Amino acid sequence: MSDATHPYVDEQWWLASLGRTVVWARLRIRPGGTAEVFDSDGNTLGYDSEDSARAMLMDAEFVAFEGLDAEDALARGFALDELQPPQADDDAKLRPRMLQSLGVRA
Numbered sequence: 001m002s003d004a005t006h007p008y009v010d011e012q013w014w015l016a017s018l019g020r021t022v023v024w025a026r027l028r029i030r031p032g033g034t035a036e037v038f039d040s041d042g043n044t045l046g047y048d049s050e051d052s053a054r055a056m057l058m059d060a061e062f063v064a065f066e067g068l069d070a071e072d073a074l075a076r077g078f079a080l081d082e083l084q085p086p087q088a089d090d091d092a093k094l095r096p097r098m099l100q101s102l103g104v105r106a
Contacts, residue, residue: 007031010050013065013085014057017076022100024086025062027053038091040098078102 010029015022026038027050035053037045047053063072065085073080086097 014062015065015068015083016060016062017078020077020102022078022083022102023062024098024100025057026085026094027057038094038098040095042091042095042098044091 007030008028009031012027012029014025014027016025017023023040025040028036028038029050030036033049035047035050037047037053037057039045045053045056047056065083068080068083070080073083082102083100086094086100088094088097
């Protein structure tokens, strides 16, 4: 995703789970190789590289949504088809969607 309004070369969604609540984080890579993570508290945290941003996410027990398979999702307590990264027109509107409650399983 790279254009005049989105100067990023890549955007990745990461998630952590607390029971049936999913905590999302958005990782964006800038053309110069620096990175930023938008977290569930509405903070945008800057990093000197994609590697350092990914390391921070993994240290906080996040996993890349793109690499998640059905078995991994079930091990975390939900089905893969229950998940979709949040969307909004801007970060202010995105912030309340960064926590996703999946409800009670039948």
